[in-house]
Amino acid sequence: MKIIIVGCGKVGETLVADLCHEGHDITVVDKEDAVVDLVCDRYDVMGFAGNGASYPVLMDADIENADLVIAATGHDELNLLVCLIARKAGHCQTIARVRNPEYNQEGHFLKEELGLALVLNQEYASAQEIARVLKFPTAIEINTFAKGKVDLLHFRIPQESILDGITLYELHEKLKCDVLVCTQEREGQMIIPNGNSILRSGDVISIVATSEEQAAFFRKIGLKTNSVRKVMIIGGGEISFYLAKMLLRVGIQVKIVEKDLKRCETLAELLPHATIIHGEGSDRDLLNEEGIAQVEGFVALSSIDEENMILSLYAKAAGVRKIVTKVDRVVFEEVFDQLNLDTMISPKKITAEQILQYVRAMQNSYGSNIETLHRMMDDQAEALEFLIRDNFGHVAIPLKDLRIKKGVLAACINRNGKILIPRGGDVILPGDTVIVITSLKGMNDIEDIFQN
């Protein structure tokens, strides 16, 4: 597809990197010359410096022949304007990144009447992600598929677990659990394991299972799955607000530490059931006083990445079981990994991922059948959910007879809402959705998983 991306901040650049990798023709527009030059040097794209909402600039970027315009600047109104002008100037689809929840109400109007696709509210999406992780504290990351019926859980195998040193074949015999290990990551290297792969303590593995099987599995391997009951949040921004609301709803106690008195008062008004503490989040005595050692969950959401990391390390030392760290500039991921802090959340990355899902979904109309896409393990792997159409060429052939590419795993089949963990004898039927885990990139169709 021919894609124009307006605005090359963190979100824009992530999009450029991913979409470029998938082989799209990309033109970027940003008002800073230097940013455009940088992006053009790093990726095989064409760049224009200028205001993306101005008609001549969009004409330069060949809006007439573009298939899609993504407005990803930091300003909601500018993004909306870019999309409106792009709609009128060309015949393209448009996606606007909009953060302000006030536009949420008009979402329907904008979508229907003006023909814009909106990616709304990165704070809400981030909060959702954090809440999901907190509800299931052993997991590092959770991806959901099949409209929430299937979870792909990533967790680290603890020291002296019974999983240490056994192969996947043995795992199935020993535990008698219907779970499938999808990915295995050791020292930053990700593989799609087969039956002979050996698990070790410290590996990060991801598993697919139905909720009942999950519980049984974690009980058998001796991991506690009871969710956290007390959470401390540092920083009282928008994400905190959404997160607190979500957690309170499921009966988790929330304590928010915020340094701005006014904001504290607002929060206290909006969240009567939460404990709002007015104080500096990086004040050690304050944290101890408020019982950092007694909480099960700790979420660092201050606006400074470095402070979040330090606070998380302190919480880890204090023995908090589940720690979530917000990091905006995800540049030195390897360093973060070494800190051994389980979950890192990057709102901008989440936004980029949401937009990517839109783009993928858009490709549906161009013949691709992707329902959901998740990037995992620092983008080393993808989990894709494919819809099987009637013209699928491998109907009713047992999986063990299909020639599936190396590095691809069919992890789950959703047949009319029933979840199957596929074994060699299972078949794929039209109407199913199939979840595929792969270390290969740029898959657009279920047929891509088979060898030619």
Added chain:
Amino acid sequence: MNFPMIGRTLGYMILFEAAFMSPAALTAAFYREKSVIWLFVSMVICIVTGLLLVLLIKPKQKRIYAREGSVICALVWFLYSFIGALPFRLSGYIPNMIDAVFETASGFTTTGASILTDVEALPHWLLFWRSFTHWVGGMGILVFVMAIIPLAAGGSTMFLMKAESPGPSVKKMVPKAGQTAGLLYRMYFVLTLSELGILIASKMPIFDSLCLTFGTAGTGGFAVLNSGCAGYPVDQQVILTIFMILFGTNFSAYYLIVTGHAKDVLKISEVTTYFAIIAGAICLITLNISGMYPNLGLAIKDAAFQVGSIITTTGFSTADFNLWPSFAKWILILLMFCGACAGSTGGGMKVSRIQVAVKTVIKELDNAIHPNNIRKIKYDGKVLDHAVLRGINVFIVSYFLVLGASVALISIENMDLETNFTAVVATLNNIGPGLSKVGPAANFSAYGPFATCVLIFDMIAGRLEILPVLVLFSAHTWKDGEFLGPSFGKERRKSKDQDFADDLMI
């Protein structure tokens, strides 16, 4: 410095040179020339070395940066000149290797300067190869290969394109570098074919039309007759004049025409200025030389041919302009410096650079009168970025430094000043003939091996617009290359800890 990546890219490029040599074999088959065996020997050498490099080197890191881009580009051009010289040397038609390299470098850089005194003595296949190097070099070797295979990972191909493409700043026409290269070559191909067709239609022998077309397309200037282009009828000379000027035009003008924006071509000030300069120069020279010709028509024809040939840096000649009055000669020398448009196949300093340089001078003049005046230099309606201005200024300075140094170096051989000066000007700007002893009726065979080497350097430096070649020869490029990132720091820290531990022991 990513040496494996450089090695592998060079390997691919050498394989492509073997492919470039193959059309010459067809000519030999047509004329039944036995000496073509040496062409095959050269091709085998290419294939073996190329395959060895490609198969043995497995780069771990595929990303290259500006530094590697410049080095690869400059190395490729030197390597191509060396390998392309093998058929000349092995077949014995040019007995001296340095002369053979000069001839090939002159071909690839589309200079068209020759050390051969008797061109007609060469077999057809060798003449074909000599002219074909013009066509290959015209649009750029790396650009051609990039259109076919992705040479490097991701956006880093842009560094290769930047190093090879003529002009102050490189703009893509479509988002992908490979597609842009393909587009350029398609336009180049169409223009080449149309010239070939028209020349054949005008009853020029097919072999001559092929070679002259390659010469004009790449703005090179190798002819197949000792008399240059003077021996062809007037109508064919006119055709050549028109196509020389067309190939010296910025190719983005053709892209605009192809995409249906023909009107916007007039908005490219470089193209309009280019045509204005041509028209002005033709008028001035015609006035100056009209006394030497029986009628005005002939004077205009020769003036136009020579102006077109020099400003596009082709270097064909129909008249011995060495005999023209000195005003006309000086105009031609000025045109040599000026050169063609950026984004064309021509050489020289490029019209757009001259335009911007003149604008800079006017701005500085203004500032001298009104010191607090704030003025921005605009070009084609857009304010020029400081980086582009700096690039142009640096180019002009380094250009004249190389020019001065080269004239000094070749002066050691004791030729007259006019010969030395124009020899360097003609090679650095990729034109071909200079004045006096290197004039259109003479050639470069008078120079000894050392001066020939200097001129080879000038040709390649001129084609790649100086900086990539200077980067190649700069010690800094090779020395402080490796900064290993985290492990580098770790090792340092470890040794410091060691020191600390040692201190404690005492």
